[in-house]
Amino acid sequence: MKCFLQCLTISALVFLSNPSFSQETLPKPRKQPVTDTYFGTKVVDDYRWLEDLNNQEVKDWYKAQGAYTDQLLARIPGRDSLIATLVQYDKLQPARYGIVKRKAGRYFFRKTMPGENVGKLYYKDGETGPEVLIFDPLTYTADKKYAISDFLPSDDGKKVIISMASGGGEISTLRIYDIASKSFLPDQISPVREEMAWTPDGKGIIYTRLNSDNPFDTNFQMHTVSRYHELGTAQEKDKALLSSASQPELNISKTEIPGVYFTNDGQYLIGNLTTVDLRMHIVIAPATDLLKPKISWRNLVVREDSVAQIEVIHGQLLLYSLKGTSNGRILMTSIKNPDIKNAKVVVPEGKKIYSIASCKDYLLITKDDVVRSYLETFEVATEKINVVQSPVVGINGFFSYDPVTNDCYVLSISWLQPPSGINYNAAKKTFTKSPFDVPANYPGLQDLVVEEIEIPGHDGVQVPLSIMYRKGFKKDGQSVCFMTGYGAYGFSAVPHFDTKYLALLNKGVVLAVTHPRGGSEKGLEWYKAGFKTTKPNTWKDFISSGEYLIKNGYTSASHLIGEGTSAGGILIGRAITERPDLFAAAISNVGVSNVLRFELTPNADNIAEFGTFTNPVEAKALIEMDALGHVKAGTKYPAVIAVGGMNDPRVIVWQPGKFVAALQNSSSSGKPVVMQVNYDNGHYTEDKTVTFRNFANMYTFALWQAGHPDFQLK
Template sequence: MPALAQLTPPKTRITTVEDRYFDKTVQDNYRWLENVSAPDVKEWVMAQGEYTKRLLDRIPGRDSLISTLTGFDRMQPERYSAIKRRAGRYFFRKTMPGENIGKLYYKQGEHGAEILLFDPSTYQNGKGYYMLDHLPSHDGKMVAIAIANGGGEIATLRVIDVGGNKFLSDKLSPVREEFTWAPDSRGIIYTVLNSADPFDVNFQMNTQACYHALGTNPQNDRVILSASKNPELGISKTEVPTVYVSNDLQHLIGNLMTVDYRMHVVIAPITDLAKAKINWKPLISREDSIAGLTDVGGQLFLHSIKGAPNGRVLVTSLASPDVRVAKVAVAEGNKIYEIGASKDYLLITKDDVVRSYLQTYHAATRQLHNIPLPVSGVGGIRSYDPQANDLYVSLVSWLYPPVTYNYSPPIGKLTPSTFHRQSKYPGLDQLTVEEIEIPGHDGTLIPLSIIYRKGLKKDGSTVCFMTGYGAYGHSATPHFDPKYLALLNQGVIVAVTHPRGGSEKGLSWYKAGFKTTKPNTWKDFISSGEYLIRAGYTSARHLIGEGTSAGGILIGRAITERPDLFAAAINNVGVTNVMRFELTPNSDNIAEFGTFKDSVESKALYEMDALYHVKKGTPYPAVISVGGMNDPRVIIWQPGKFTAALQNSTSSGKPVLLQVNYDNGHFTEDKTVTFRNFANMYAFALWQAGHPGFKIR
């Protein structure tokens, strides 16, 4: 084995391209890495991956972390998820202790025998397939499943005949995972993609929602909603049309999806599904600021954030809906997370960062009822079947593994669910949580969750893993993560930040870390790190920063703005060249970050672009970036270019790595891949942050 000093990263050539963005000239030294199909780029990626593997293989605690995560997985009893009931049959994903991926089962009635319907590991010679989603038909006789492989998100849609326990001949591909059944259970409505290639920048541009009649040739499927089919609706090329059927089975709802969570929705009568062209009518524009909708008992309920940053619920007639005259059903209070529906009740989930408040609203009597929760935590309320009123409630907290209850609104009582199995993990009784607020760079109070072992000495000597996201209005609510527990049981502090750009404090919190205000996101992260050091939890020699996906902006700009604050950084499938992001397959993120074609937004994009803020001769912390070769959301050259720039620029002598996952996308259900992936990231960062269990000798 070569000495550590002999392990050096592959050389990366610099070929400068200059771009002019209005009055700003930007130099890009690594544009050539964007051609991922070019032989020299493939060779560079492989060389980076090999260098990273050789170094990671030398870290003594890495394999122990993999064993710990695997052991935690085996401690769990069987886990049930995505539970759906139709015509008395329950369909669900179940993962047994130690199993790599979940399988699809069904049973007749709540206490019936569980019958295996689909095992992804045996599909097409076990080529790494897993289920993105499943949905039973209304009559419960069939179930459609979206299948993908290699951690990807471009799906193939198949249908299983439940009684015969076999696939029908129907095979739809490439499609998105969102789909629905026609009311008569004889056809499926789905969204077709333009390509099965995750590197194709047009794979979800100008997409189309289609109707497929079971047993027919997919090439003859009828387009029911698209920009070309419906020019009168003004559908943009980045809006993805997804169509579903209302709960009363009388209406088609067309949701024109982007990353903007303000919805753009059209509606049509279900009878139009048989027509050559559906007579879609506009229902909701983005200016209406509706974040969610559902129907109960002939009424359409709208989760509105217009003039109500924490959200409120409006109601209008489903037969003749009009947002302009909708009445307030539930006034603004705690922040609404989501709404759902059962046969007679609207289901409401609210939260205040660290706990949920679950409510039911009886559509006929307008009675609002709070669901009593046995523990403080976050969770949600779902209907097994939207045509019935029996529900299930899930709860979880930082130190409390998920628990599931049945709930009946008329009775108002939680009872144990047959789908719940209690999990037990070592070390939980030794942990404590602090929920505090710390001052940000501008005096704004920033929530911060700190988890650590009891008896902590605040002398700055403890390694701290600090993570953040801050985008899309996503709130970092409490959740139980065995990966965090693996760190906590090693004596590591876990700090979860809540920067602006999320929705922890409502819509205003989101908009305070959005486009031109995006710097607040990484500055809040920096402020959180400064507080942890100032209060003695850790020190700059022991602080690890982590950001995933859009959190790549957060971690990338945090270390380029304050490289002295961190011992190590993890950039996990992160967006680090955001000025070029709209040219990737995930180009619809213009709604979240902005476009370089706008003079104001281009300046904001430059400010949040980590790659273009890497400076030669700067002592950067140790950095590991991660990229998935099947990732259509954050294409491999995003973390790749950032890695190249850091390797060619840092003066600290600390390693900069690119971990390349050939069997992964943006994420994967494959636990073997997941455990290895996170153990690599954590072990590298713990080594560089001075944890004695990970020191290379």
């Protein structure tokens, strides 16, 4: 290992003295083949050794990769200027508010001011009351940087649970802050997920405990337990409410994560057994069972019912159902005597339902058709549907301040419109100005153009594509194009404003947001068309989008950048292994690159999305979508930068690490393949300093390799 690090140092010095680049300046990763057989198919893995993150040689490898990439990026002109632009744009927003929660007339909110890296928690009494600081996470301890993961006020507004995590991680600690005494209670609960709830009497909280605070521990969220904590007692005494061990009759799998909460009327306990499956598994019990030795849980909704969301209003169970529909519909049945199979259809299928929420008397429904949204309210008492016309143009989303009034909040946004909010009263059907809406003006927005089109996919299916560029743009194939995609879990790439995108657009870069199968842009069928055995449609739609952009002069192969984040690592990984000639550069940001072994990582609950290697059909599909397994020696791959977070429990760092190692050993193009290793980050982070650096690094590398004049080595 000493020799490896010495070679790295010498190679880096050679690189720094020579503006030309050769992959030979980075020592080749060693191969140590391991062969697995999946139902007769042999798969050789040369880089299994990189999975042992406790091994010092492995630690040194990641450290060396990160150090080398840092040296490289520091040399590229334009990187520091890009960071400065992101900082400048951030300061143009006078104040940024997160989701606002209201209890007993008191508003609680996370607020971030220009120049602040993370948000602070505040409250105010009424809309016009003064803002009072509750918690600044940066002053919590001197040895760690914390950020607020989530917060939840008690029903009387006198206390608030604060969930906090450090280093961009997602393994949290809960503290309870008392408003009257302006101090934390002694209770300190960890390690936990963000699921949490208050008991109606405010004497205790419900949370989901993890098995470890180590994101590398493959069992840290297996067989997790929902627990009740009485304020002022030791965490060791907390009662188990819902788990695979305490309720074996419910057949809870090891990857189902229980989250327990009360219905708004306090009459029932609801247990949500979460996985990545869109179809919910919900159990229910009387609220009076909370402190009994045994809780009488029973199934309310099973996955075969194909219910994506539920709300309870005035004793009625409202279900966002996907069964028998592609765009979804709303069903209603009694919560006391539920009959899911014969539930009444109260909102028939129409535009695709994006989400539902509830206030006192109304179900709040957001629908969309890829590029625009539609708002409706359903009044439970009268069963009337009201179409809501928001006065703010853009993609709208419904939120409820609290369940005891009909006061709501409508958030509007689009590709070229920063977030804008307005209050809405569902009963009065009136809009009023929100004190949490702080407009911002950004440079260049008036000079931008958006095209919403559909392009032919590889099989003739029409695939949506959103394209943005500056006015006066010439379709001569000479522009750098940044093309991004995701296509998993049924998530839709709905229009949204992003200052990082604006920074690229204002540098003359064409921005293309793809909508491949695997998302829900065209409903449930669109999702299922990029799912498990049909997953190839996801990266093939991405490839088709790139081909269209090149054919029609938006860019060329020497100027096209492809990007995928998280599950989008499958998309970008298979796109460049199937069509390496199509891209100048690729970014795999905390990307799933070795999906064949994904179920063996700490984030093992993805079997419902991608499949399992223990099933012959699904194993074959996993082999096909596994980017690592499709890296071939002697292939001219594009330049690649992969990003991994050392605090990332979702996509463990060896997923992008093994992919980088394979590409470094296999690419014959002479183009760089590097890995950015973040030790102060996880899957993402709220810390703006870290975020701006992280994205500026990725963009700088790709813009350099795609020929942008502002990012060329001298």
